Structure formats: C-alpha cells, structure tokens
Amino acid sequence: MPLHPDQCYEALKARDARFDGLFFVGVSTTGIYCRPVCAVRMPGRDRCSFYSNAAAAEAAGYRPCLRCRPELAPGEAPMDTARLVADLAVARIEAGALSDADMDTLAAEFCLSSRQLRRLVKHEYGVTPIELAQTRRLLMAKQLLTDTQLKVADIAFASGFASVRRFNHLFRSRYRLNPTALRGKRVASPQQTTICLKLGYRPPLNWAALALFLTQRGAPCVEQLQEGQYLRTIRIGACRGWIAVTQDTQRGLLLIQASPSLLPVLAQLRARLRHLFDMDANPTVIDGHLAADTHLAALIEHNPGLRVPGTFDGFELALRAVLGQQISVKAATTLFGRFCTFFGAPIETPFDGLDHLPPDADTLAQASLQQIVERGLTRKRAQTVQALAAASAAGSLRLDPGADLAQGKAALADIPGIGPWTTEYIAMRALADPNAFPASDLVLLKAMDATRPAQIKAMAEAWQPWRAYAAMHLWQQASTGG
Missing domain, CATH: 1.10.10.60 (Homeodomain-like)
Incomplete structure (x- = not known):
C-alpha cells in the first residue's frame, strides 16, 4: 500500500486488522517496530515512522516487538504488475x-x-x-x-x-x-515430539471450506480432514514427513504440527503452506470488490473469507487436474488414489490411512505408458500424463508461485491434451494467479446461466483482478446447493 504517514497513523490508532501486514511502524523512543494491530500503548505521531515491510524497518535500525511479533504478520499478496519481477x-x-x-x-x-x-x-x-x-x-x-x-x-x-x-x-x-x-525460564518439555509453526492471516478465513475443498480432491492416503484438522504427507527434496493443521480463530492463526523429519526444510515448508492455504489474501479488499456484483454479494455474505486453495506441489496439482478432465470430482479422486498407491512412496505417520506420498514427476516420467494406462486412463490421457511429467522433471515446466505466469501457461498449453480449462485451473491454484478463470467450466457456466465461455468471460470482466475468487464462490454455491 502507498505509505501516507498520516493515514497509517489513523489505521494504527484504530488497530485496524485490515492493515495488518501492509505496513509496520517504528517507534523512535523504544527502537522497536510493530504491526498496526499491536496492543501496546499508543505512541505519539512524532515518534512514528512507517515501513512497507519488516526488512525495511530493521534496515532503519529497529528490532521486532516481542508482543505483537512481526514474524506472524500476514504477507502482502502480489498485485502490482510493475513490481512483478521484484x-x-x-x-x-x-x-x-x-x-x-x-x-x-x-x-x-x-x-x-x-x-x-x-x-x-x-x-x-x-x-x-x-x-x-x-x-x-x-x-x-x-x-x-x-x-x-x-x-x-x-x-x-x-x-x-x-x-x-x-x-x-x-x-x-x-x-x-x-x-x-x-x-526465559521455560523448561524444555520432553513430550514435545513435533515442530510447531504458526501462520498469520487476515480474517475472515473460511477454514472449513478451504480444508474440505483440498481433501475432497485429494486421496485419503495423502490428505485427510479429521474433526477440523487438516492432515497430509509431505515431500520436500530428500525430506519426508507429515503435517497436522488447525485454526485458531481468536488469534487469526493456523497452527501447524510438523514431523521432526522436516526440520531441515522449515523455510520451504512455511512458504509452501502459505501458498497452499492462500494466507496472503486480503478478504476485505477482495470480497469488497466482488460484492459490487449483486449475485456474488449474496454468496460472499453467506461465505465470507473464502480462499483460493493453492497446492503444496505444482506437479501434483497439475496431475490431479489432468486426471480430473471431463469426469466427476469423485472419479478423479479415485484415479489419483490409484496413482498414489502405485507410484507414490509409502510413509509412516501417526494417522490411520495417511500412509503414502503423492507420485513425483521423476517417477512418472520414467514409468511405462502401459503402467499409467493400467491405473484407469485412456492411452491418450496417459500420454498427456507422461508429457506433463517429462516437462516437469526436465525443468522446462515450472509450476510454483515464483515462476513466470506467462511462461508457465504457455508451457502448459504446449502439452498435448492440456487445453484452456486445465491451463487456467492450474494457473489459479499452482501459479497463484488471482485472475485465472476457467471459463469453460460447466459448473461456472450453469451457475451464471451461460451457454458459452465467451458469455461468462464477458460477465466476469467486472470481477478482475479477482476472478479466481469469484470462481471459488460459484463452485462453493454449487457444492452446497445454496
């Protein structure tokens, strides 16, 4: 956000959570920098300086507040295309x-x-x-x-x-x-056998819808939802393990328990989880923009804080998307489960049935076409899976939020069997494009009473740059029947 000091100070006085993560305040008399939601005594205007990120505050000589903990502030979603490379x-x-x-x-x-x-x-x-x-x-x-x-x-x-x-x-x-x-004087707990992480987000967050969307499109051996707790197996490089995630609504946090085996890759794990759960979204801005559409306004009122589920691994998401082409969500889940049990490596976790890692690109790139066909695919669809895996394994296809969006979509479109719907869906979830929109999706067409993709694209013009969030609201409406 543009840092207008007087406006920042007004937001600071209000301790407005909508500005949390958008700027930090350095207080000259203490040498400390805080989030705008910090509950400490309000400093005078002449003592405050404002910074767009924590690193800038620290470069100016300030140290982080031990009370509001700047490391828990939600990040800023990428919006300004002029800053894309940065x-x-x-x-x-x-x-x-x-x-x-x-x-x-x-x-x-x-x-x-x-x-x-x-x-x-x-x-x-x-x-x-x-x-x-x-x-x-x-x-x-x-x-x-x-x-x-x-x-x-x-x-x-x-x-x-x-x-x-x-x-x-x-x-x-x-x-x-x-x-x-x-x-301080805390005593180490011998019972602590997991790593604890906390992820901050801007409320509201519809955690139930987010976790359900993820697990309904996964495989129980890889992802599960148990009494509001999201579970999944993890592979980052040579490290393998599991996570268990719950929501702390009072503090605006997701609480993550991770297996000790993931200690060497905690930075990568944290970044991937922020993407998976769309932690950098600002629902006040997004929902406020989309609510100008009368139809979406009613959906937003019913489901505020709906996120666009990301993915833990871009290739895994792309594989799911290809397997789910022109079939039901349930059928796609069954297919993905077969791929996990046959091509994915087994793993031990504390949770019943959570016992496999999803297949990686290298494994599927080396698999025979017949092995892929025998999992329940047509030969043509199996060839698409092979080509997708080969491109990912070779590095010519990058599917993560740090990849160039245009290059990623172009590389996807070059793979035989991947059309506009699959490309937009992968861009929406793997490449974190908030404006991606699978206009040929049958559910979206039905929800907007449209018969052709061109019609719904025209309707969606006013939803830019948040069309992916509009799609989520329309899918959520269809899945709940309301």
Missing part, C-alpha cells in the same frame, strides 16, 4: 532461495545479473535481497525460539544460517538479545 524474486527469497544458492543463481532465473536484481529489489522494497533474506532467517529463528523447544543450533540451521556463530552474532547485533533469552 515480487517473484522476493517470493523465492522467502522460500529460502538464498539459503540454497547465491545471488547470481537467483538472478539468472530472471535473466538478470545479480547487480540488476539487487538494484530492482532495492528500488521496489527499499532493501537489498541479502537484507531481505537475513530478516527472513532471523524472524524464522525468532518464531522457533519463542514457540518451540528446539536446540538453538537446530534452529540456526533450520532458519538458513550457515553457522551457529553467525546466527548468534546477527541475532544479538540486530535484536540486542541473546537467542536463549527469548525462552
């Missing part, structure tokens, strides 16, 4: 790109030099990519120190630091605290 680069940094590679490697993904990328990010965000990565690592470490009993060394490495010495030095110099001081 936003994509920052998304990659948030997912740990600079922990796994250097600036030259990251810049090459955008066909830039490291100097060009540094200048671009600095211009748009006010800080360098290295400063952003450093703040991300420190805030991740701060959350783990506060919310878990993990060893300091484990936290340092899990947060992306190359050494404990470097972590301790930065934490002390930046936050003026010894890392262990955050824990």
Whole structure:
C-alpha cells in the first residue's frame, strides 16, 4: 500500500486488522517496530515512522516487538504488475532461495545479473535481497525460539544460517538479545515430539471450506480432514514427513504440527503452506470488490473469507487436474488414489490411512505408458500424463508461485491434451494467479446461466483482478446447493 504517514497513523490508532501486514511502524523512543494491530500503548505521531515491510524497518535500525511479533504478520499478496519481477524474486527469497544458492543463481532465473536484481529489489522494497533474506532467517529463528523447544543450533540451521556463530552474532547485533533469552525460564518439555509453526492471516478465513475443498480432491492416503484438522504427507527434496493443521480463530492463526523429519526444510515448508492455504489474501479488499456484483454479494455474505486453495506441489496439482478432465470430482479422486498407491512412496505417520506420498514427476516420467494406462486412463490421457511429467522433471515446466505466469501457461498449453480449462485451473491454484478463470467450466457456466465461455468471460470482466475468487464462490454455491 502507498505509505501516507498520516493515514497509517489513523489505521494504527484504530488497530485496524485490515492493515495488518501492509505496513509496520517504528517507534523512535523504544527502537522497536510493530504491526498496526499491536496492543501496546499508543505512541505519539512524532515518534512514528512507517515501513512497507519488516526488512525495511530493521534496515532503519529497529528490532521486532516481542508482543505483537512481526514474524506472524500476514504477507502482502502480489498485485502490482510493475513490481512483478521484484515480487517473484522476493517470493523465492522467502522460500529460502538464498539459503540454497547465491545471488547470481537467483538472478539468472530472471535473466538478470545479480547487480540488476539487487538494484530492482532495492528500488521496489527499499532493501537489498541479502537484507531481505537475513530478516527472513532471523524472524524464522525468532518464531522457533519463542514457540518451540528446539536446540538453538537446530534452529540456526533450520532458519538458513550457515553457522551457529553467525546466527548468534546477527541475532544479538540486530535484536540486542541473546537467542536463549527469548525462552526465559521455560523448561524444555520432553513430550514435545513435533515442530510447531504458526501462520498469520487476515480474517475472515473460511477454514472449513478451504480444508474440505483440498481433501475432497485429494486421496485419503495423502490428505485427510479429521474433526477440523487438516492432515497430509509431505515431500520436500530428500525430506519426508507429515503435517497436522488447525485454526485458531481468536488469534487469526493456523497452527501447524510438523514431523521432526522436516526440520531441515522449515523455510520451504512455511512458504509452501502459505501458498497452499492462500494466507496472503486480503478478504476485505477482495470480497469488497466482488460484492459490487449483486449475485456474488449474496454468496460472499453467506461465505465470507473464502480462499483460493493453492497446492503444496505444482506437479501434483497439475496431475490431479489432468486426471480430473471431463469426469466427476469423485472419479478423479479415485484415479489419483490409484496413482498414489502405485507410484507414490509409502510413509509412516501417526494417522490411520495417511500412509503414502503423492507420485513425483521423476517417477512418472520414467514409468511405462502401459503402467499409467493400467491405473484407469485412456492411452491418450496417459500420454498427456507422461508429457506433463517429462516437462516437469526436465525443468522446462515450472509450476510454483515464483515462476513466470506467462511462461508457465504457455508451457502448459504446449502439452498435448492440456487445453484452456486445465491451463487456467492450474494457473489459479499452482501459479497463484488471482485472475485465472476457467471459463469453460460447466459448473461456472450453469451457475451464471451461460451457454458459452465467451458469455461468462464477458460477465466476469467486472470481477478482475479477482476472478479466481469469484470462481471459488460459484463452485462453493454449487457444492452446497445454496
């Protein structure tokens, strides 16, 4: 958001949750920066300075508030196309790109030099990519120190630091605290066998609809919903494990329990979960825009805070989309379950029936056409699956929010058997395009009393740039019958 200091101060006085994550306030007399919802005593206007992100506040010399905890603030959804490259680069940094590679490697993904990328990010965000990565690592470490009993060394490495010495030095110099001081006199609990994470979101969040949408289109051996708790198996690189997610409505958080095996990839896990649950959406802005349409207004009133479910893995989502072409959701779920049990690796979890990982691109790219056909596909559909897996395995098809949207959609369209509906659906969920819209979807056509995709596209003009959210409301209406 544009940082107009007087407007920011009015939002700060109101402690308006709609501005949480859109800016941070630094207070000169304390040297601390806070979220606009912080419950501390209101500072005077002359003591406040405002920043668009946590890294900018820290670059100005402020340290994070221990009460409102800036690391739990919801992020800002990418909207401004003029900032597209910078936003994509920052998304990659948030997912740990600079922990796994250097600036030259990251810049090459955008066909830039490291100097060009540094200048671009600095211009748009006010800080360098290295400063952003450093703040991300420190805030991740701060959350783990506060919310878990993990060893300091484990936290340092899990947060992306190359050494404990470097972590301790930065934490002390930046936050003026010894890392262990955050824990006070708490005694380590020997019963703690899982990793605890918290994800902040802007309320409202229709958690029930979100979790149900995900599990109804998955396979019980990979994803389940048990009494409001979302469960799924996880693969990130060589790490395998599971998560269990519940909602804390009072604090506006999702609470995640993760298996200890995922400790080495916590930064990537956190980024993927934010995408999976669409944590960076601003429902006040989105619902307010869509409610100008009379039909959508009634649906939004009935289901406020509806999110666009993302995906934990782009290839997995694309595979599901191909398997679900021109068949019912139930039939597609059955097919995907067969693929998981045959091509996916078994895994042990504490939950009954949650015992397989979904198949990865490499495995399906190496599978024979006959093996794929025998899972219940036509030969033509099996060839599409093979081509999709081959493109993903080779790296010519990237399906994640950090990928270039136009390139991703073009690469999908080049695969025989993938048409406009599949491309838009994958863009909507895997590429995080808030304006994606599968106009040929039969449910959407029926909901809007249209007979041709061109008709519904015309109706959806006014819904831009939030057409994906409009689609979710119309699908939700069809699934509930109301």
